Amino acid sequence: MGAAAKGGDEAERGTVVTPSAEFPPLGREERAALGRIGERWREPRRPDDLPVDPTLGRSGRPPQPTRFGRLAPIEMFTVEEPDELVASGPAHLPGSRAGRLLSRARRALFGPPISSASVLYERMRKLVALPVLSSDLLSSVAYGPEAMLGVLVLAGGSALGLSLPLAGLLVVLMIAVGVSYRQTIPAYPHGAGSYIVAGDNLGPTAGLAAAAGLMLDYVLTVSVSVAAGVGAVTSALPGLAPLTVPLGVLVIAVLLAGNLRGVRTAGNLFVLPTYAFVVAVLALLVVGYARAAGRGFAPVSPPPVPAAEGLGLLLVLRAFSSGAVSMTGIEAVSNAVPAFRPTEWRNARTTLGWMVAMLVTLFAGLVGLIHLAGLVPRPGETLLSQLGRVTFPTGPWYVLLQATTALILLLAANTAFNDFPRLLFFMARDGHAPRRFLHMGDRLAFSNGLVALSLAAGLIFVAFRGTTASLIPLYAVGVFLAFTLSQAGMVVHWRRRRGRGWRRRLAVNAVGATLSGLVLLTAAVSKFAEGAWVVVVAVPLLVLLFRRIHRHYATLNEALALHPPATAPGPAGSAEGEELPQEVRHLVVVPVARLNRASLRALAYAASLGQPTLAVHIAPEEVEADRFREQWQAWGDHLRLETIVSPYRAVIGPLAHYLEALRSTRPELTLTVIVPEVVLRRRWHRPLHSRAEQRLRAALRALPGVVVTSVPVHLAE
Known part of the structure; x- marks a missing residue:
């Protein structure tokens, strides 16, 4: 290493x-x-x-x-x-027949659970990691060139000639950022995400801003990829256009199910479509350039297009930033280094090199071939579809090209499904995201993160009705914010380390940071009115949310941290500070509504603990209070009884206030409230009962020094 x-x-x-x-x-x-x-x-x-x-x-x-x-x-x-x-196996909780059927269906859909010891075997080798992590990056060449030309064509057909120099600049940007991330991977061999790199070198705020940008990018990756994939399907089959939204939601659900089956299983599912797309586009380039060579590489004149805007610097910058969406996903490998087989960082760096080389080849080749073919963007059919029809006028090759394009676009979202949960894992580990995102599911996948990504992407897809052109303006700002902060963080990293060759490495990352920053500013300014303002506003709001989450966990950790007994937190005489059994002072309280088998069992359980015990009865009027006291005397008056008359017939409120009053008189006491509870075996029986014990438990949860437990009585039916 x-x-x-x-x-x-x-x-x-x-x-x-x-x-x-x-x-x-x-x-x-x-x-x-x-x-x-x-x-x-x-x-x-x-x-x-x-x-x-x-x-x-x-x-x-x-x-x-x-x-x-x-x-x-x-x-x-x-x-x-x-x-x-x-x-020896996953435990099935006692439950209803419906619960058992649901458990069996889940196993059939997602597969049997995987042991924690298998986490190493669930990692990916390079040939699997390449399609899994590059599907987003490589699939973007299906809509990146079109996004750039779609802006240039606003200035008329004559402006399309600028696509070649703009593509050259984008290739330089791709190589610079790719080389920068290749340096980042060995420097951060356990996961070189922008969140970690920026946070370590530029401070927590920069790290959170990078995380916010990446999160937005991953959500939009799913929405844009699915929208573009459905667009490829409807280009070939226009009759399906009215079903765009349902088809997109279905694809997101399928992607979620596939990824919930685990990293290795999901990788095997997505290997063939990615490689098939690369082969199909390479075949398109070979045939297309061979035909162009036959006419001396003379470009075909594009059809006349009237100018809707003047050709100015702002329009050129908008076209450049639109074409830059072809780079989204270039950071995926550096985020997912732990998902590789050993040696992780070396395999990740090799995979990233392959990805960048393939991206440059496909992107530059497609832009050049589109220019030679004289094609212009038009509604109802993508540029790649037009190029396929021109290059393969006969035979099955056009259908194969569209099929592989649709597949990789639909599955390109899998890159986000790999990296979004992992980003949430690192954030949750640092206390900036809910801790539920630390949990690995039955199949050693971050199930909660996968579900969160699917829900967010599905909502955005439905809100924008699956229109790629409406989603593209939101796309570049978040990802290039992460690029810029990550590369700037690496500049600081090399200045601190000053190891062998640090100046050369610093220069490479500085170039990547500068170019990424220029694209970030260009996208934010030129696309602000088209929708980029949403991301500009969302990033600081997310950073604020992450900070509030961190503040909560910091308070929680301080409250739960172990302290020596002499310095234990909590006010003097408070039960909240007890950590030694000899310091606990008990009072057992049993709410009794009526004397029946459930309440008598709760009273017997309370008395068996050998602690001071108090029974409390809430009566709606004096007559009922007297009647209950008579019954208590008939039982034998074995425990102290306190009767409370509630003339307004409320039960939970008076009881909770009474317990709070007991606590206020003796704060050092721990009140153990024992509630008799009837356990129902059938769900449809629940509406037949008031479930007062659950409402009481919820009301008492906020009171300090109060422990609520239940004594169940199970119904036979």
């Missing part, structure tokens, strides 16, 4: 992505505090003095399964270590 890949902050920030990331280890200070707390812990019962065998009979015959044994048998556990049980 190169020197740039060996040290520093990257190794600390870029931990390997595994399912254990949800459970970060304790820091040194917390471990020391844990030991000091343990020294003062006094447990009245020894760990081995339990009424059941916690080993589930490892040394003898296992116990009989419960009545849910058909769903969750005890035998699902195996022994791996002397003091450890291992679940």
Whole structure:
């Protein structure tokens, strides 16, 4: 591994992505505090003095399964270590028949769960990673040249000649940014996303801004790719045009299902379409240039097009920034370095080199061939479709070209499905995104991130009715913001490191940052009124949201962090600061509506705890209160009873306020509220009951020092 890949902050920030990331280890200070707390812990019962065998009979015959044994048998556990049980399969929760059917359908659709130990085998080799991570980048050549020419043609047919110099500038930009990211990968071998690079070198705000730009780019990647793919289908089959929106939503759903099956499975699904598209376009270029050579490369005169705007600098800049959308996805490999097989950074860098070479070849070749063929953008048919008809006037080749184009455009969104959840993972690890995005699903995929991306992309696709031209103006700003911040961050990185060859590396990244910044400014200014303002406004709002999330988690971490007993947080005399069993002072409270089997069982459970116990009854009027006290006396008056008359017939509110009043008089008390609860076996029975215990639990959740537990009574039917 190169020197740039060996040290520093990257190794600390870029931990390997595994399912254990949800459970970060304790820091040194917390471990020391844990030991000091343990020294003062006094447990009245020894760990081995339990009424059941916690080993589930490892040394003898296992116990009989419960009545849910058909769903969750005890035998699902195996022994791996002397003091450890291992679940031999995924546990099915006890539930209804509908729940079991849903579980079986999910397994059939997404496949059986994968063990956490298989995370390494779910990574991709280069030949699989290339189509998976390049589908967005390579597919953009199907609409990038058209986006550029669609702006130039506004100045008339004579302005189309500027497509060649603009394409040359874009090729320079592609190579500069591609080489810049090739340097970034070994410098950040555990994931070189713009969020991490900008955050490490330019500060947290820059990192969050890069993350916001990337998130918008990934969402728009799905929307634009699906819109362009459906557009390719409707170009060949115009009768399907009215079904554009339903077809697009269906494609997003299929992509979600495919990616929920896991990285390796999704990669295998998308290998063939990407390679088929590359072969089809290369065949188009070979045949097209061979025919152009036959006429001495003389360009065909384009049809006359009236000018709708004057040819000025602003229009040229708009055309340049529109063509720059062909570069979206060039950062995908650097974001997904941990998804490669070892040696990760070397395989990722090689794959990126292949991608950039293929992008330059396809983009430059298509722009040149479109110029030689004299084609102009027109509604109802894409430029690639026109070029295919001219190049392959007979035979099945045009159909194959359109089919592969539609497939790769529809599947190009898979790049975003790989990188968006991974970006959310790194942000959640740092506390800037909800922690649910740390979780790996049954198939070792970031399921929550995949679902979030699908929902956001689907909403945008429906809102813009699947129109590619309406989505393109929103596209370039976010991704080039991430490009610029990432490359500027690498400039700072090389200045700090000053290793061997640092000046050359700094210069390369500086060129990439400068060119990307120019495209960013051009896109933001020239396309502001066309829709780019949405991204310009959305980025700071997202940064503000990320900061608020981080502030919440910082407060949570401070509240939950381990402290020595002498410095434990919480006001003096408050039950919130208790960490030692001898400091806990109990009062058990049992709300009793009527004396029946459920309430008597709750009272018996409370009394068995051996703690001070209080029963509370809420009566709507004095007559009922007197009646209940008589029943209590008949029972034997074994526990202290407090009766509260609620003349307005409210139950939850008076009870919650009463418990809060008890807490205010003795803040050091821990109130354990034991609620009798009838457990219903059938869902349709639920509307027949008030479910007061659930409303009480929700009302008491906000009270500090209050623990709510339930004593269930199960109905037989």
